[in-house]
Every structure is written in C-alpha cells, then in structure tokens.
Amino acid sequence: MKTRYLRLVMGALMTLTLLAIGCGGTEVKQTEINPPKWFDNPIKGCAAGSQKIRNMVGFARDTAITNARTNLAKALKTHIQSMLKSYKAEGEADSKDFSEELTTKVTRELVEKTLVGTQVVKTERRGDQYYALVCLDPETFADAFDRMNRLSQKERAALKARAKAEFKDMDVQLKKLRERED
DSSP: OHHHHHHHHHHHHHHHHHHHHHTOSOOOOOOOOOOOHHHHSOOTTEEEEEEEOSSOHHHHHHHHHHHHHHHHHHHHOOEEEEEEEEEEEEEEETTEEEEEEEEEEEEEEEOOOOOOSEEEEEEEEETTEEEEEEEEOHHHHHHHHHTOSSSOHHHHHHHHHHHHHHHHHHHHHHHHHHHHHO
C-alpha cells in the first residue's frame, strides 16, 4: 500500500514538473492585424494581396503583389475541385458499444489566366505585413480586344465600350480611395 501511494505521489510530481517546464517558455506576443480599408473590399477591377514580412521587405512586397494578381485572376476564372469523405461505424465488441467517425475534405483550386495589363495601384506596409492592390490597366486591357481573332468587329466594339465604362467607374473609385487617404 505504501509503495503504491509513493508511486502515485511521484507520478503526480513528475507530471506537474513536466507541465511546469512545458509551459515555462517565453510568451508569444500577438500583434493585431489591421489591414488597410481597401484590402478587405477592393474596388471593381482590382484585387488585394498580402504577405508577412520576415527578413526581406522586397520579397514580401513582390509576394504581396503576386498574391494580388493571383486573386485578380481568381476573380476572372477559377476551377475548383472538392471531395468530402465521411466514414461512420458503430457496433459492439466484448459486450461494449462503440462508435467511430472520420470525415476528411480535400479541395483543389486551379487558377490559370494570362493577365494582360495589370498595374500596382497601391502598396502599404503595416507592422509585419505588406499589402498590395493591383488593378487591370484600362488601355492595355482594351487593346487586348483588338488582338482577339475570334471576335467580329461589332462584338469587339461592344466589349470595348463596356470595358471602357467599367474602367471609367474604376477610375472614379480609385480617385475616391486616394481622397479618403489624403
């Protein structure tokens, strides 16, 4: 009895010691992420991206811009494949009921789009994050319609006119964005 009690006390002390050692590291300080207003709600024809700055600011800037372009391409065309597997079982073993459940989900997102005429409109560094806003360039985008072989002149003109109207609206929205920040 005494040996069992001694083992129980020693086991409890060892567990408490391991817990104290395991919890005794330096506290990781969480920084509040406060992205620019344009990041969460980019204007039409634009997309935003971000990247954590580790040691190389230029790398973070380039990656934020690439992420913004990727998000712009996603807005134009994305293929998504998803699979959900669910396994459930219940039964009895050794006169005891059991049940088990396993659910797994796999999603693959494919983006393949050639972007003609994008421009970096805004970049901003906040804390350890770098943010970028990328928009389609109206003139380059409109010129791309002229290079399309499969469209008739009438279809090209209609697409160009609609694109021009949308880009005019985008210019107004960009101007408002800049005025709010001044």
